[in-house]
Amino acid sequence: MYDKLFNYIEQYAGLPLTETDRQIIQEVFVPMKLRKKQYFLQEGEVCKYMAFIVKGATRQYTVDDKGAEHMVQLAIENWWISDRESFTMLTPTIYNIDAWEDCELLTTTKADATRLAHIPAAVQALREMDINHAIAMQKRVSSAIAMTAEQRYAQLVESNPTFLQRFPQHMIASYLGMTKETLSRIRMKASGK
Amino acid sequence: MYDKLFNYIEQYAGLPLTETDRQIIQEVFVPMKLRKKQYFLQEGEVCKYMAFIVKGATRQYTVDDKGAEHMVQLAIENWWISDRESFTMLTPTIYNIDAWEDCELLTTTKADATRLAHIPAAVQALREMDINHAIAMQKRVSSAIAMTAEQRYAQLVESNPTFLQRFPQHMIASYLGMTKETLSRIRMKASGK
DNA sequence: CGCGGGTTTGATGATGCTCAAGCCCGGTGG
DNA sequence: CCACCGGGCTTGAGCATCATCAAACCCGCG
Numbered sequence: 001m002y003d004k005l006f007n008y009i010e011q012y013a014g015l016p017l018t019e020t021d022r023q024i025i026q027e028v029f030v031p032m033k034l035r036k037k038q039y040f041l042q043e044g045e046v047c048k049y050m051a052f053i054v055k056g057a058t059r060q061y062t063v064d065d066k067g068a069e070h071m072v073q074l075a076i077e078n079w080w081i082s083d084r085e086s087f088t089m090l091t092p093t094i095y096n097i098d099a100w101e102d103c104e105l106l107t108t109t110k111a112d113a114t115r116l117a118h119i120p121a122a123v124q125a126l127r128e129m130d131i132n133h134a135i136a137m138q139k140r141v142s143s144a145i146a147m148t149a150e151q152r153y154a155q156l157v158e159s160n161p162t163f164l165q166r167f168p169q170h171m172i173a174s175y176l177g178m179t180k181e182t183l184s185r186i187r188m189k190a191s192g193k
Numbered sequence: 194m195y196d197k198l199f200n201y202i203e204q205y206a207g208l209p210l211t212e213t214d215r216q217i218i219q220e221v222f223v224p225m226k227l228r229k230k231q232y233f234l235q236e237g238e239v240c241k242y243m244a245f246i247v248k249g250a251t252r253q254y255t256v257d258d259k260g261a262e263h264m265v266q267l268a269i270e271n272w273w274i275s276d277r278e279s280f281t282m283l284t285p286t287i288y289n290i291d292a293w294e295d296c297e298l299l300t301t302t303k304a305d306a307t308r309l310a311h312i313p314a315a316v317q318a319l320r321e322m323d324i325n326h327a328i329a330m331q332k333r334v335s336s337a338i339a340m341t342a343e344q345r346y347a348q349l350v351e352s353n354p355t356f357l358q359r360f361p362q363h364m365i366a367s368y369l370g371m372t373k374e375t376l377s378r379i380r381m382k383a384s385g386k
Numbered sequence: 387c388g389c390g391g392g393t394t395t396g397a398t399g400a401t402g403c404t405c406a407a408g409c410c411c412g413g414t415g416g
Numbered sequence: 417c418c419a420c421c422g423g424g425c426t427t428g429a430g431c432a433t434c435a436t437c438a439a440a441c442c443c444g445c446g
Contacts, residue, residue, distance in 0.1 A: 038200045062335055070339035072331060085328045088321075126283075130323040137330035138265060142255055144337035145370035146263035149434070168392060184394055184435055193355030307425055342402065361424065375402055387446105394441070401434080409426070416419085 002026055004054050004068050005106055008078055013121035021119045028065045028115050029072050029106040033056070034058075034099040040081060041097040047086035049107040053079050056103030060095050071175035074163055080129055081105075100167060103156040195219055197247050198299055205321040206314035215310045221308050223298040226291040227251075232291040233274060239351055240279035242300040246272050249296030250359050254287050254367070264368035267293075267356055273322055274298075294362060342371045346379050 005025065010017055017025070031049065034040060040058060047058050058081050060073040072095060075081050086093035087110060110192040143152050153176060156163065163172060173183035198218065203210055210218070224264050227233060229266050233251060234240050245366065253266040265288060268274050279286035280303060309315040346369060349356065357364060366376035 018376055026443095062339055064339060070335065071336045072338075082333075084324050088324055127320065127323070130320070131277050131281055134323055134327035134330055137327055137334055138277075140339065141330055141333045142263065143264045144334060145265075145367070146255055146257055170392070174338070179434085179435055180393075181395085189395080207395060317439085361423070372405085373425075378402090381426080389444105389446085391433085391444095392442085395439085396425085397437090399434105399436080401432105403432075404430085406429095412421105412423095414419100414421080415418105 013124035121178035206317035227296040243275035
């Protein structure tokens, strides 16, 4: 259960974890299961948990006034979920996060997470996590403002082909900032050639 | 010169800096001046510096195959610039960063920055910086995929009115993911009402 | 067998882009 | 002091891309 998290931390930090470190991490992170469609976070709440995905897939999205969902993030094993803004500032979130596949998570709270400050590898890994998240978001911004729908899809095929296996097309479409119809047509054209 | 940076750190960390801390920070961060239009980073280089803007304004952008520029970030006093990806992974960057107004910066390198690890307030502030950056980017993603050009402009007026003063309209337009003509028409319509 | 979620297909139209011209204004040099 | 120039902004006409709406299809599952 915790092995994936240990691996993640050791890999990102480039440092091994001691037995005591592992002990502490097991106390700080609490397992949680989520059934498909179950919410991890709902608009209006304060995001109390930050979680590491051991198994499963989740989506983070906003809902507009017409009831349409807009995917901000799709996440699978070894990714982190939470709304950093709500989590750190304790403000109500504007996002929803729910499970698309049944999930096993390791969750922690802001208070518990402070205990990690004494584990250099964990501090380092969390820092990397934030940076990676920022980098990923920056790439999405730059593709959203600079590329056509077709190019955005091509980029996803290139960089995250797994998503295509794990999530239905209409979610992918929303994630790419287009409608399911447009995505469907793009895929037709791409495979036709 | 360094005061703005000290303030920034103390404010974000919620901790005071000791005299020694200040001493170290002054050694770690090197002043640099940039004239309008001068590059801080060019596509293809590795990003060697991370910088705090004491005074001035910069823009970060990509250039597509048709030669069009796409603004990824606009930054002014109290903001940080660098390509986190290139800076941390030492890979060549795909971005350009240059000065739109004459700038005074405080720069540091990856190696020098490690010295900050001994200053809790600095560690904390840098962490906040990353988180804030990620949050800001996430908001841009969510508005880019979920909102119309008009709504995106309205949101900017709401959240970053200063930008409208400091940057020419065609840069704002690019930052918002639309053409200068579209932005011009939106502003006409908005002021007409 | 029929139902529901997901995907495809088609027709229509709005949004926003492209290209082209003209305007405004501050700066420079004759 | 004026003429000219260039950068930025506006305006307009036509067009491409993509969204919308609606219908049909596909397929796994109860």
